[in-house]
Amino acid sequence: MAEAEEWAGRLGIGNYHDRAKQLLSTENQKDRIRELLELSTIYGLRLFERTGLDNEGVGGEQQRVEMYEHVIRGVEGMRVLGHVQSFDYKYFNKAVAESKIHRKHPIYLQEFLDVKENAKGPIKVPITGPYTLVDWSFGGYYTGQRTGSSLKKQKQEAKREFLLDFVEQVIRPEIRDLIDAGASWIQIDEPAITTHPESTDMELFVEGWNETVRGFNCKFSDHTCYPSEIGYKVLAEYAPKLDKCSQLALEFANRDGTSLGVDAKHREGYRDLQYFIENGFEGEFGVGVVHVHDFSGHVPPDAGRATERNIIESPELVRDRLLYATKIVGDPAKIWANPDCGLRTRTWDVTYAKLESVVKGAELAREASR
């Protein structure tokens, strides 16, 4: 409570005491959770506003367990089986399809309505993409239906059926609800797509994406991060085929050096941007300019500072990353400054400092471009 009160003060959440009192006096647990989720969203939105971000997203997805399980719990036919390791001491709760799937209830709608009511700036609604949801799940029912062909082919066929069911039965109804409620920008998070750079999977991803956005009048963008060793090269080949995809938000800072400079040598982490230009992607880029996980390397004083497990990038380092990205893309209007991915594994203090650097770095980049 003390931390919540401290942040309420820092973020200017004026009615904190009234809301906290109301929350504690609410006897019905369901109502209390609802109030808590709404209050959490307000915290997230105010945090983003205070740091000066141009777009408030949905306030840091405060109402979601995490990007995978939050969706899965709203899908009939899926059962959570248990945790598997993502990396180090980070895990995710992995589910299996036990029958043909369909949506139980709206998944992101209430969060969006809370955000819409409380946000002071533009909103972008991130949702987890169908390809990623399928790739991170066990096929179960879909895999078990098949016999005859090779084991590998059986798995590929099952994956396509599973994906198209996710698109039609879960994701499209969700997008319809969000658009009807007023959403104008939906970011489809597809971190899994760079996991399988083979053409069969890339074509499946494009098929799933195009089916997902078909017929909707809304701004759509993609977020992808932490690719395999091939980087974004293969995604770049397929990105122009993604219907209505007006922006790619990509992780880069994780793979970049930590010294200042706007040349290829210093900004090695951003070289893959070139592939998108070469392949003719004409949309915007959300460029990851701050790292979102544990960091243990060296940081020169002018590029930021390393705390216990974090790097707090300086605005100057963010500036140089943006300037280099602009050099490749050619048009500064197409460059957005983003964190690499969600900052959920960082503390609020670290998050605040990083987002401030993103905003100040973007200002410095704008000044330098004039």
Added chain:
Amino acid sequence: MKMPTSAELGGIHPRSEQLIELTRSYDRGKTERPSVEKQIEKDTIELVELQDESGFENFTDGAFSWQDQLRPIVESLDGVTTGTRYSRWFDTNTFYKKPTVSGKIGLATFNLKKFIHADLLPKSKPWKVSLVGPYTFSELAENLHYKTQSELVYDLAHAEHEIIRRLKADGVSQFQIAEPCLVYRPYREQTLSNAELEIALAAIRRTVDGIDARFTIQTFFGDATTILPHLLKLPVDGIGFDLFETDHTRTKIETKKTLALGIVDSRESNIEDPKWIAETATRVSKHIFSDNIVLVPSSDLKFVPRKVADAKSRALAEATRLVEERK
């Protein structure tokens, strides 16, 4: 025709839900390290019991404290650090800390506990440790020091040879050398060239040279049909492949080496029917004939939850029994 006579595990076994909860809590600074260590011991003992009850011959400790498949090796070497980048482990939703090679590689310090909980394994059974082989290590690392991959791989092979020698001296007699990069390289534009293959094979020979232990070269995540004939020429006891990625019908091989058949899918949750496992092993043996087939998971079982991994392990053991009964 002889058929499989044994089953065994290899690589990293998934942590239990209790260990996961404790490590998460430890990561947030809310649990002390000894509590985590105690649960790691408990997980290890449970896996040892499972292997014992299942009649496994070669025992692994599950590698529950390994953060990724490379970390214990990296932490034992000079010239390489874990670096600051997380990279995707092949086409899975798991990540490893990418090793950064910044100097000449050599063994720095050897600590048995980094590799195996020997104190918790039965003294009467052979112990098995799985290590990523030098070629795959070199492919997954960032090289800032060596002029050629060949030089890097050679030094890695030498360093791993030293690690294995010490593990052997401490009682480990079975080694699985994982070389998935021989069969799965989606991040490389060219397929494995003959020159690279020669480097990889020479490195494996260097790694195992002169050590009196049982070695199996395990491939996974890719189709092994074209690489198998080359692996069969190596001075090792066994070779293995991932049946869920390998079209075995494309090949016809007869070997006296042990065949480690990756026959339960370490990336799907369905528990394979032991009868299906036994029948499939029989079908495979019509194309790749070996006097000794060992049934193994297709790769580390860390990609499925613990209860699924345990059930798959028991299915392997049951399939072995079915085959024995049919003899």
